[in-house]
């Protein structure tokens with residue numbers, strides 16, 4: 001049964017997007033994408049996209065109150081990447097952004113749900129994360145094989161929407177990502193713990209707990225998108241979640257330094273995504 005949020009989203013997509021792209025010559029030529037990439041911190045600069053069309057998120061119904069980010073465009077992009085059509089969501093909305101905007105949870109949900117309403121089946125979620133293991137170094141990639149949800153904020157789900165985000169993390173996608181990383185970047189598999197932020201969890205005590213429950217990485221995104229994808233699992237939606245490791249669990253934490261570190265690896269990340277998309 002459709003719930004209220006799904007109605008709102010379907011409405012938005014049909015009114016503003018769904019009918020539009022089919023009319024563009026580029027879409028007629030290439031078809032509607034079935035793959036979407038949600039860009040995490042620093043991942044955007046990495047992609048070798050041929051942008052065919054883009055729309056600022058704030059233009060779309062449901063996102064009117066969205067705040068713009070400095071130096072970081074929030075938009076939905078229709079692009080070609082390594083021979084495939086893709087949707088790219090840039091400037092992802094985080095659950096910790098604006099505590100006084102009551103629309104925030106709705107927007108966090110809609111950004112993923114609109115992609116799925118547009119027919120996306122393969123959802124590639126990227127993020128920047130901290131390592132919780134000595135084996136996982138700054139500059140490595142971790143492919144999520146599960147979630148630690150115990151410390152996550154409230155998800156943008158409605159009562160009754162029982163779902164299992166972990167089950168959308170597709171095993172074949174994980175293998176594809178690990179294979180694609182060979183010779184390019186050191187890659188691991190592990191559990192991703194979501195924390196609310198925007199403050200960094202404590203290194204001395206919080207991280208010790210996260211390690212104790214088995215998490216390999218910690219970050220402030222990706223779980224909400226995976227929850228929404230899980231609602232569409234029966235429709236064939238699968239998720240690949242990739243973390244770029246920006247920091248260890250013991251050093252001082254700095255967002256600025258993290259961004260610098262992702263940027264330093266941007267060409268490798270671009271190549272990784274490009275290899276994955278070609279084979280998906």
Ligand code: HPA
Pocket residue numbers: 128129130131195200201218219220246247253258
């Ligand atoms: N913790 C939470 N979020 C993060 C981290 C971290 O160590 N690094 C990048 N995003």
